Amino acid sequence: MRKLGAVAATGAVLALALAAWTRQPPPPAQGGGTVSGKVKFTGTKPTMPKIDMTEEPKCKAKYQGVPTDETVVVNANGTLANVFVYVKSGLPASYTASAPAGPVTLDQDGCRYHPHVLGIQVGQTLAIKNSDGILHNIKAKAKANRPFNISQPTVMTSNKTFDKPEVMVALECNVHGWMHAWLAVLPHPFFGVSGADGSFTLKGLPPGTYTIEAWHEKYGTQTATVTVAGSETKTADFSFAAK
Amino acid sequence: MIDVGAAVALIVMLPSPASRLPMQDTTRGKAVYVKWCAGCHGDTGAGDGVAAAHMLPRPRNFTGGLYKIRTTASGQLPTDADLLRAIDEGLPGSAMPGWKGRLSDAERRSVLAYIKTFSSFFADTSQHVVPLKFSSPPGGGTGADALKVGRQFYDSIGCRKCHGDQGRGDGPSAPTLKDDADFPIFAADLHQNWRFRGGGAVEDIYRRLRTGLDGTPMPSFADLIDQKFLTDQELWRLAQYVRSLSPAAPPEVRDVVHAPQIPGTVPASPDDSTWARVARYWFPLVGQVIHKSRWFAPAVSGVWVQAVHDGKRLALRVSWDDRTESPDTAWLKFEQRILQTVAGDDSGSPPPQAEPWPDQLAVQFPRRLPEGSGGMERPYFLMGGATDPVYQWRWISRPRHAFAGLARGIERFDTLPGAPAGQATYDRGEWRLVLTRALATPDTANEVQLEAGRAIPLAFFAWDGSSGEHGSRMAVSTWYFLALDRPTPPGVFISPVLAMLVTLGLGLVVVRRAQRRGGARHIS
Ligand SMILES: [Cu+2]
Numbered sequence: 144m145r146k147l148g149a150v151a152a153t154g155a156v157l158a159l160a161l162a163a164w165t166r167q168p169p170p171p172a173q174g175g176g177t178v179s180g181k182v183k184f185t186g187t188k189p190t191m192p193k194i195d196m197t198e199e200p201k202c203k204a205k206y207q208g209v210p211t212d213e214t215v216v217v218n219a220n221g222t223l224a225n226v227f228v229y230v231k232s233g234l235p236a237s238y239t240a241s242a243p244a245g246p247v248t249l250d251q252d253g254c255r256y257h258p259h260v261l262g263i264q265v266g267q268t269l270a271i272k273n274s275d276g277i278l279h280n281i282k283a284k285a286k287a288n289r290p291f292n293i294s295q296p297t298v299m300t301s302n303k304t305f306d307k308p309e310v311m312v313a314l315e316c317n318v319h320g321w322m323h324a325w326l327a328v329l330p331h332p333f334f335g336v337s338g339a340d341g342s343f344t345l346k347g348l349p350p351g352t353y354t355i356e357a358w359h360e361k362y363g364t365q366t367a368t369v370t371v372a373g374s375e376t377k378t379a380d381f382s383f384a385a386k
Numbered sequence: 387m388i389d390v391g392a393a394v395a396l397i398v399m400l401p402s403p404a405s406r407l408p409m410q411d412t413t414r415g416k417a418v419y420v421k422w423c424a425g426c427h428g429d430t431g432a433g434d435g436v437a438a439a440h441m442l443p444r445p446r447n448f449t450g451g452l453y454k455i456r457t458t459a460s461g462q463l464p465t466d467a468d469l470l471r472a473i474d475e476g477l478p479g480s481a482m483p484g485w486k487g488r489l490s491d492a493e494r495r496s497v498l499a500y501i502k503t504f505s506s507f508f509a510d511t512s513q514h515v516v517p518l519k520f521s522s523p524p525g526g527g528t529g530a531d532a533l534k535v536g537r538q539f540y541d542s543i544g545c546r547k548c549h550g551d552q553g554r555g556d557g558p559s560a561p562t563l564k565d566d567a568d569f570p571i572f573a574a575d576l577h578q579n580w581r582f583r584g585g586g587a588v589e590d591i592y593r594r595l596r597t598g599l600d601g602t603p604m605p606s607f608a609d610l611i612d613q614k615f616l617t618d619q620e621l622w623r624l625a626q627y628v629r630s631l632s633p634a635a636p637p638e639v640r641d642v643v644h645a646p647q648i649p650g651t652v653p654a655s656p657d658d659s660t661w662a663r664v665a666r667y668w669f670p671l672v673g674q675v676i677h678k679s680r681w682f683a684p685a686v687s688g689v690w691v692q693a694v695h696d697g698k699r700l701a702l703r704v705s706w707d708d709r710t711e712s713p714d715t716a717w718l719k720f721e722q723r724i725l726q727t728v729a730g731d732d733s734g735s736p737p738p739q740a741e742p743w744p745d746q747l748a749v750q751f752p753r754r755l756p757e758g759s760g761g762m763e764r765p766y767f768l769m770g771g772a773t774d775p776v777y778q779w780r781w782i783s784r785p786r787h788a789f790a791g792l793a794r795g796i797e798r799f800d801t802l803p804g805a806p807a808g809q810a811t812y813d814r815g816e817w818r819l820v821l822t823r824a825l826a827t828p829d830t831a832n833e834v835q836l837e838a839g840r841a842i843p844l845a846f847f848a849w850d851g852s853s854g855e856h857g858s859r860m861a862v863s864t865w866y867f868l869a870l871d872r873p874t875p876p877g878v879f880i881s882p883v884l885a886m887l888v889t890l891g892l893g894l895v896v897v898r899r900a901q902r903r904g905g906a907r908h909i910s
Pocket of ligand 1: 254278316317322
C-alpha cells in the first residue's frame, strides 16, 4: 500500500513538474522583473486653454475654478503626467496573455474623461461609465480595431472590447468638443501611465531585452531599451521638452 | 445514357446564389471605378480624387471600411446590400449621384466588389457582417400623442445638442462638429429629409438612430434600448417626430409663384397670420460655380417663397434654413475650417481668413417685363451683365436693412434711391423675411413695374455669412416667375388648384362611364 502511495505521489509530482515545464512562459504574476521610472518635462510649461462649460451647468458645478484642457499636464515636481509607457517589443513570440476578468473603467465625470490616458488588454472589457447624467456620446476612432460611436444620455455604463492591439485609439465626445481621451490596446499587461508624480511602473516582466516606448499626445514618442533578468528592478527615465 | 449537354444544362438551371446574381468581377469593377469613381474617390480609394477638395461633405474614403449608411451595428462593416443601395440610389444632399440608370447591374456589383478591396477589413474573416433586425413602425405615428412622445425623447436623449431646438442643425454643439477625418460637418437640418444621406422615410430615420452614422458625430442609440432607457416603440416615436419636421412629400419645384390678391393691405411682418393661408413654393439653390471665386459648398439649399398683393403693393415672404444669425462669433472657427476645407478655384493661394460676414438674400427681377407674345428674353440669370443690368432687392442681416439697386454682373451693384421695406425674424435656425414694395413706382426706367396678369421673372440668391459666404461665394437659383393673380369676382372664382381638381374629377367621371360600358375588368 505504502509503495503504491509513493508511486502515486511521485507520479503527481512528475505531472506537476511536467505541467510547469510545458507551461511557457511563466505567468507574469508576483515574480518577474520591474521597469520603473519618471517622465521629466523641460522647458516652459504651456498654458492650457480654459474649457467653457456654460452649456453644461451640471458639469460646471463640479469645479471650483475654470477647468482647463488636459492635453499637457505638468506636475508640481516638474514631471509630465498622462504619458503612456509600455513594452513595445521584446516579448518572446510565444508569449500570450489572457485578458483579465475585471474591466477597465473609463468615467465621464464633470464633462472630462477619467483617466485621460489609459491602457487595456486585448479582449478585456472597457466599461464606459457616464457619471454626469447628461448626454455624452463616446466615439472610439479606432483604425486597427473597428470603431464605435454610442450615445449615453443618462447615468449608465456600456461595455466594449477590442480585438487587436492598437496604440492609440482616440476617444472623443462630440457633444463636448473638448472631451478627449486616449486608449491603448495591448496584447500584454506591461504598461502604465505616468501619474501625479510623473512616475510609472511596469511589473512582472519575463527576463528579456525590451523596447519601452513612452507616448504623449502632444510631444510624441520616445523609446528606451532595457534588459531585465529575474526579479530585478531597472530604471528607465524619459524626458519630454516643451515645443 | 444521359448526355453531357443535358447534365450541364441541369447544373446551370440549379438555383444557386452565385448564378442568381450577376458576377462580381473586381477586374471589371476596377475599370468602372477608374472611369466613374476615381475622379472624386481617388485612385487608391482614399477619398482624395481631383474633385474632392471642392466638396463638402468629402467623398468617402474607402480605406477604413467605415460607412455612414448601414443596417449593421455601430462600427460594423456594411452589408453588400447597404453598399449597393448607396451606389444605386446615391447619397442625397451630397455630390454622390445614383448609378442605377447609368451602370448595368453587373457593373455596379463589380464596382462594389472592387471598392471592398480598398479596406483589409472586408477580407478579415473575424469580421461578422450581420444586419440588425428592425421592427416595423408602430401605427399612429403622425398623431399628436405619438409626436409628443417623440419630442420628449428628442429632448431627453439630447438630439437638440447638435440638431437644435427646432431641428435645423443649429444646436450649441453644432459649430464644433467634425468628422473622423477632421473635416467640418454640419448637424443635419431635420426639416429637409429629402437631403438625408440614407433616405428620408421614417424607417430610414429609425435605422440611423439604431446604427448611428459611422465616421460622423452621430452616435448609435441602440444601447439605450438594451439598457431600458427607452423602448423600441419610443425610438420609433422619435423617428416619427423627426420625420414630422419635414414636409409630407419632398417639395416640388414649380416655375411660377402665384401671388393672390388679398383684401386690405399686404402684411409687412413675416409672422402675420395671412402667411399661414398662402401657398408656399420651394426654389432650390446651388453653388455659384461659374465665375471666380467659385463656391462649391453653398450653405442655403433652397428658399420657400410666398407672395400676396393688394392691388397696390406686393409682399414677398422668403424663408430659409440657416444655422446661424450671422455674424455669429460662436461659428467663426467653424467658418475658418470650412474655408480651409473647401478649395476655391485660385488654388495655391491660402484660404481666406474667416470674417464675421452677415447673412444676405437677393431677389432679382429684370428692369422691365419681357414684351411681346414670345418675349421671354431675360437678362443673364447670374446678376445680369455690363450692358444688361438686372433690378435687385437685397437684404442684409447686419446692419439689418433692405435696399434695391442695379446689378451689372456679380462684381457691380449700384444702389437705387427707392428701397423695398424689409422685415425679418430669425428663429432657431430659420430666417423669415418679408419684402414689400409698391407695384408701380416713379422710376420706371430702373425699377420693375409689377403688373397683375403678367409673367414677372424672378430669381434668388442667398449667402450664409458664417459659412464664409459673401460676394461671388453664394447660392444661386435660375429664373422663375412671379404671377400677380387678378382679382376674381366672387362666384366666378376658381383657383388653379381647384381647376385642376375639377378637370381631374371630370376625367374620373369619363373613366367610370367607360368602365361601366366596357366592363370594369378590362380596366386595371
Ligand atoms: Cu460629452
